[in-house]
Amino acid sequence: MPPLRQAYRLMHRARGHLQWWPADSPFEICVGAILTQNTSWKNVELAITNLKAARVLTPKKIHALTHSKLAQLIRPSGYFNIKAKRLRNFVDIVVEQHGANLKRFFKGDTATVRERLLAINGVGPETADSILLYAGGHPGFVIDAYTKRIFERHGWCNADADYDTLQSLCTQSLSQKSGAAKLDYWRDFHAQLVVVGNHYCKPRNPNCDECPLKTLLPKN
Ligand code: SF4
Incomplete structure (x- = not known):
């Protein structure tokens, strides 16, 4: 060993x-984990600042945005069209299957919640485990x-x-x-x-x- x-x-x-992780809420951690793929944290912070300034950093509010509006807000994080889709895929599941309630989304044993995350298009193992560990209170290394x-x-x-x-x-x-x-x-x-x-x-x-x-x- x-x-x-x-x-x-x-x-x-x-x-x-x-x-760690620098964020005001578990949802902000999830958003950061999705946006941080292939970019620096500085760029993620700019995108999150935009979402906060537009007062849309909640599952329901992001769910209600058009694709182009969401892509525009997260533009500083790079690959913004792809990331807007990934973020929406995550938010759609939280809103439509878990009543927009992250606590409900994270309910269950770690393996089950991890599978739930990995089933979302655009969420790979590193993103899933970051979300589990830092936002969900699950031990995902x-x-x-x-x-x-x-x-x-x-x-x-x-x-x-x-x-x-x-x-x-x-x-x-x-x-x-x-x-x-x-x-x-x-x-x-x-x-x-x-x-x-x-x-x-x-x-x-x-x-x-x-x-x-x-x-x-x-x-x-
Ligand atoms: S810089 Fe990398 S290889 Fe060198 S001691 Fe640190 S962790 Fe090890």
Whole structure:
């Protein structure tokens, strides 16, 4: 098993608890998770600011918008026509099948709610798990490109490891806690990996000398 608990302690010592995800409501988290695909968080923030300024950041209000109006509001997030469709697909299910009530949408065991999310056109595993973990209060461990890069460079996974392989590696190593403590741990773990990936473990020229995970690099 990779030394993930030790990795967490090192990252946490360097930055403290990161209090993710930055949002005013669970619905805002869902919207952010859908809009963040293939763009920077800065662009997502601009799109969310537009939705807030137009006072439409609720399932019912987004559901009532025309496609072109929604696409125009989320334009800063890039691929706005595709993302408007994806956001609408999600909102349609929340409104039409769960009474516009996110709590109802998230009701059920984690596997069931995850399937519910993955059945929505445009929601893949990373988006589904982000929504589960940060908005739904379900333990869905999020794997992203940063996770893969860090794990590969440390020899914790093979180059061809897929999403499910990485996720089960993490869930098996990090399941000592339960309930709210587990949610908090997994939320912060993913946030810490994103920070390390962003600041140190870049695609080229990783800055290992200053990285909190330096001591966990393979010796040879
Ligand atoms: S920057 Fe270096 S030490 Fe840090 S996670 Fe990447 S490979 Fe590991």
